[in-house]
Amino acid sequence: MPLTDPERVILVGVCTDDYRETEQPLDELEELAVSAGAECVGRLIQNLEHIHPGTYLGSGKIAELQALAAQTGASAVICDDELTPSQLTGLCDELDCKVLDRTLLILDIFAERAVTREGKIQVELAQLTYRLSHLTGLGKSLSRQGGGIGTRGPGEKKLESDRRRIRSRITSLRRELAQIKKHRAVTRSARLGSSAFSAAIVGYTNAGKSTLLNLLTGADVYAMDRLFATLDPTTRALHTPEGMEVMLTDTVGFIRKLPHHLIDAFRGTLEEACYADMILHVVDSANPRMEQQMQVVYETLQSLEIRDKPVVTVFNKTDLLAGECRAKDPMAVRSLHVSALTGDGMDELVKTLEEMACDGLILVERHYGYDQAGRVDLIRKYGKLLELEYRPDEIMLRAYVNPGIYGKI
Numbered sequence: 001m002p003l004t005d006p007e008r009v010i011l012v013g014v015c016t017d018d019y020r021e022t023e024q025p026l027d028e029l030e031e032l033a034v035s036a037g038a039e040c041v042g043r044l045i046q047n048l049e050h051i052h053p054g055t056y057l058g059s060g061k062i063a064e065l066q067a068l069a070a071q072t073g074a075s076a077v078i079c080d081d082e083l084t085p086s087q088l089t090g091l092c093d094e095l096d097c098k099v100l101d102r103t104l105l106i107l108d109i110f111a112e113r114a115v116t117r118e119g120k121i122q123v124e125l126a127q128l129t130y131r132l133s134h135l136t137g138l139g140k141s142l143s144r145q146g147g148g149i150g151t152r153g154p155g156e157k158k159l160e161s162d163r164r165r166i167r168s169r170i171t172s173l174r175r176e177l178a179q180i181k182k183h184r185a186v187t188r189s190a191r192l193g194s195s196a197f198s199a200a201i202v203g204y205t206n207a208g209k210s211t212l213l214n215l216l217t218g219a220d221v222y223a224m225d226r227l228f229a230t231l232d233p234t235t236r237a238l239h240t241p242e243g244m245e246v247m248l249t250d251t252v253g254f255i256r257k258l259p260h261h262l263i264d265a266f267r268g269t270l271e272e273a274c275y276a277d278m279i280l281h282v283v284d285s286a287n288p289r290m291e292q293q294m295q296v297v298y299e300t301l302q303s304l305e306i307r308d309k310p311v312v313t314v315f316n317k318t319d320l321l322a323g324e325c326r327a328k329d330p331m332a333v334r335s336l337h338v339s340a341l342t343g344d345g346m347d348e349l350v351k352t353l354e355e356m357a358c359d360g361l362i363l364v365e366r367h368y369g370y371d372q373a374g375r376v377d378l379i380r381k382y383g384k385l386l387e388l389e390y391r392p393d394e395i396m397l398r399a400y401v402n403p404g405i406y407g408k409i
């Protein structure tokens with residue numbers, strides 16, 4: 001991508017109840033804008049009972065915004081909500097600069113971060129679905145200036161193309177995605193067939209999920225102080241000191257008002273968590289918005305219909321806290337306090353994962369004669385082998401087995 005001056009943007013939010021409630025979300029919008037390579041040159045919040053259906057803001061505030069844009073030389077305005085097509089058109093008619101919304105911004109970041117073919121298709125699908133429904137307003141807005149936020153990904157050319165072409169592109173992308181999904185299901189069932197216990201690492205974006213996976217498994221997932229550093233799921237094995245194997249999957253982070261186009265498009269990726277035995281919920285305990293972020297995570301899990309899985313919550317980044325972290329997650333079976341950066345609390349986390357993996361299993365230590373090798377095979381196949389030694393006159397093994405197998409060995 002050629003280096004250009006960062007886009008100068010003004011952040012705009014509508015506060016429907018409490019002023020401070022919206023000041024904080026604009027902080028997050030700023031992080032998003034910066035992640036997309038923009039420079040924030042102003043902020044504007046309007047207190048309204050309802051978001052204006054035609055222009056997002058009321059007319060007085062729009063005049064103020066116009067003046068602020070002129071004064072700061074802003075080239076774009078970013079609204080903290082997804083605009084309806086008529087709001088986009090309405091606001092665009094009133095202003096001389098580009099108008100973007102939170103959804104377009106998040107899609108833009110995703111487009112830049114996507115690495116794998118699956119990730120790229122998912123983002124393009126989400127972008128095209130969004131564009132299809134906002135075609136007129138967007139054409140007007142994005143034609144104001146070339147390049148910058150909102151124009152990454154499938155490209156402006158497609159914007160101008162007619163709806164039918166976008167629709168046929170969507171159909172062909174969906175078909176390709178279905179193929180990839182089939183392949184993923186095969187890999188997954190191979191993984192499940194190995195009967196290893198599995199945990200899905202979920203959490204708000206930037207909580208430290210990838211850093212934790214890297215530390216626990218020696219994986220090499222891209223971890224960075226930016227929102228949505230990781231989009232593609234990665235699975236790695238954690239080998240505990242007891243000899244147990246736990247498969248950990250790192251997934252895309254969640255965020256407040258995650259665009260539904262993205263949830264739909266990324267369902268396949270997000271659903272990795274549906275197939276895990278448990279959820280490892282990573283929380284940034286140093287973030288002032290921690291409570292809201294945890295709530296967003298649970299809401300997102302709900303919308304993905306992930307409900308009845310045991311959750312272990314790790315309050316991460318405790319190294320950044322002045323005092324001891326005492327936070328507790330009432331939704332979780334266990335709450336732990338760790339630092340993925342210093343390694344603090346890792347022993348306890350590994351022990352907890354091990355306990356979860358062994359829950360309901362029986363530890364056996366047996367010595368079998370070579371004529372009983374069939375039982376050894378049974379344990380190998382259905383149990384979790386910790387130790388196996390072929391001695392001259394016997395086979396020694398230590399393993400976890402479930403009660404069903406226990407009766408047969």
Ligand SMILES: Nc1nc2c(ncn2[C@@H]2O[C@H](COP(=O)(O)OP(=O)(O)OP(=O)(O)O)[C@@H](O)[C@H]2O)c(=O)[nH]1
Nearest residue numbers: 206207208209210211223224225228229230253340
């Ligand atoms: N101080 C401190 N920083 C941490 C800790 N864990 C992670 N970080 C930092 O937090 C930032 C985000 O970490 P990631 O592992 O990329 O977070 P993530 O949850 O995978 O984020 P996304 O992939 O963007 O959803 C990085 O700069 C990490 O170095 C921690 O325990 N302490």
Ligand SMILES: [Mg+2]
Nearest residue numbers: 209210229230
């Ligand atoms: Mg990550």
